[in-house]
Each structure stands twice: as structure tokens, then as C-alpha cells.
Amino acid sequence: MLNLSCRNAHIIAIGNEKGGTGKSTIAMHLLVSLEQRGLRVGAIDLDARQQSLARYLHNRAAYAEHHGNCFQIPNHQVVAPSASADVGERERDEAERLDAALEHLDASSDFIVIDCPGGSTHLALRAHALADTLLTPLNDSFVDLDLLGRVNPDTYAVEQLSCYADAVWEGRKLRNLSGLPALDWVVCRNRTSTIFSKNRERVDQALTSLQKRLAFRYLPGLSERVIYRELFPKGLTLMDLTKVRDGPKLTLSHVAARHEFRTLVNDLRLPGWND
Ligand SMILES: Nc1ncnc2c1ncn2[C@@H]1O[C@H](COP(=O)(O)OP(=O)(O)OP(=O)(O)O)[C@@H](O)[C@H]1O
Numbered sequence: 001m002l003n004l005s006c007r008n009a010h011i012i013a014i015g016n017e018k019g020g021t022g023k024s025t026i027a028m029h030l031l032v033s034l035e036q037r038g039l040r041v042g043a044i045d046l047d048a049r050q051q052s053l054a055r056y057l058h059n060r061a062a063y064a065e066h067h068g069n070c071f072q073i074p075n076h077q078v079v080a081p082s083a084s085a086d087v088g089e090r091e092r093d094e095a096e097r098l099d100a101a102l103e104h105l106d107a108s109s110d111f112i113v114i115d116c117p118g119g120s121t122h123l124a125l126r127a128h129a130l131a132d133t134l135l136t137p138l139n140d141s142f143v144d145l146d147l148l149g150r151v152n153p154d155t156y157a158v159e160q161l162s163c164y165a166d167a168v169w170e171g172r173k174l175r176n177l178s179g180l181p182a183l184d185w186v187v188c189r190n191r192t193s194t195i196f197s198k199n200r201e202r203v204d205q206a207l208t209s210l211q212k213r214l215a216f217r218y219l220p221g222l223s224e225r226v227i228y229r230e231l232f233p234k235g236l237t238l239m240d241l242t243k244v245r246d247g248p249k250l251t252l253s254h255v256a257a258r259h260e261f262r263t264l265v266n267d268l269r270l271p272g273w274n275d
């Protein structure tokens, strides 16, 4: 059962068992978007090994200090897996760690963004059950889609649900049993090519057919843009480019990328976002 004692903040988990789909990049952009809207944000990085989100925030703090920018750096915590060899004890320990991190951030946050690691971990599964909104980015590829559903090699119709779909289902069941409101699951594609391809169309069709079956909202998501890879060392996001003097020069491609990201956030229908 899930029994968090305080629940002020809306919890957004960015999750996908598949690695490298843009979870940490999107988590950082989401945090900055919310913060720039005047909303209070907290962050939890569940990838204690890579710590991509924590490192991104660290780079942002260093940039702000060096350049005299008054960025707000969200309160954030890295929650590490338990080292216990006993499975039951490990699960209890991890549940306590994640719940404690959430409770610590809850009172000072309107939103808590949890960046989940790739792979299936107990911490990530609990984050999926605790999330009010789950955003799952996936690359524009049947290799990524295979974690949601398996497709027929000739017709590309989805024939069988797979492991990540099952994991989200388990999270939903746990929420339901605990009396929490239903999860809003949003799936978006990331790094889509701006050039038309048969593959892109087929992935689109497969996701469209899966959205009813798995009860997620399918959003177009983000195109492939080099700028996402360049911003990390400075801790900047697309949302900062007009606000800093010495960041990358704003191009039309950056403006288009920023528009795509804003559209994604609008379509998440987060409480307080459109007020
Ligand atoms: N829209 C995009 N266009 C171009 N590159 C992108 C885009 N989104 C993410 N990337 C790049 O893709 C790589 C993977 O992104 P990221 O680390 O955010 O994924 P992840 O899902 O958090 O990975 P992991 O599962 O390892 O935690 C990074 O190099 C990132 O800069």
C-alpha cells in the first residue's frame, strides 16, 4: 500500500524502462518551464549512478554563480538503491527512502519531478505508482516500442503487450488499492526526424492503436535537435536562451524546438499551468 502522509505537490514521474529516451533532458526542461511559470518545483533523481539530472542542476548552479544569473535551483535529492541483500528488506528500505525524499520536498513544492532510471528497479516502480502524471518519452523506433507492445512483422499491428506496459499497470493497481486518484499516463515520441519516413508513420500508427488499449494519452513530442545535447555543460535549457547573454545564439531551429517543448507541457494539462 502507498501511504504518504503529506501530499501537497503534484508528482510527475518521467519514466521508461528503455534507456536513453530523453527522460533526464525532458525532466530538466520541465523543471525550468514550471519554475519560469512561477510554480515551485522540487526534483528527485533516482539514477544514483549516472545522476544526469542532479549533474544538470549542478551545472546550472555553477553557471549561475559564474555569470551572475539569478536562476532558482530547485531543491533536489538523489535517492540511491538499498544495498541490502534481502529482497524484502531492500524494498522496504527503498520505499522509505523515496517516501522520505518526497515528504521532504512536498511542503515547498507545487510539483515534484522524478527522473527515473532506465531498467526496472523497485525505486522506479514505486515512483510510477506514486506519480499523478507519468510522462514516457520514447525514441521513434520499434526497438523502443517493443517495451510497450510487440508488433506483427508484416502488418505492424500490436499483438501483445510487453514488460513496461505491465509495470505501469501494476503501478495503477497499487494506486487504486491505496485510494489515490487515477494516473494520467502520457506517452510522447522524442528525437523524431523532421523528414517523413515509413518507419515514423508506422510507429505513429502503432502508438495510436495502443493508446486506447493501455489508457495513455499519446502526444507528438520532440524532434531531433542538436541543441538538446549542447546545453548540458552550462546547465541551460531551451527556455533560457533569450534570458542569458553568453549562451548559444538563438536560431530558428531553437525557437521551433522551444515551441515544441511548450506545446508538450501545455498538453500535459498540469494543475495550475493554464490558470
Ligand atoms: N530531442 C532531442 N534531440 C537530440 N538529442 C536529444 C533529444 N533528447 C535527448 N537527447 C540526447 O539523447 C541522449 C539521451 O538523453 P537522456 O540522457 O536525457 O536520456 P535518458 O532517458 O535520461 O537516459 P537514461 O535511460 O540513460 O537515464 C542525450 O545525449 C541527450 O542529450
Ligand SMILES: [Mg+2]
Binding pocket: 023, 024, 025, 047, 050, 052, 053, 115, 116, 117, 118
Ligand atoms: Mg536519465
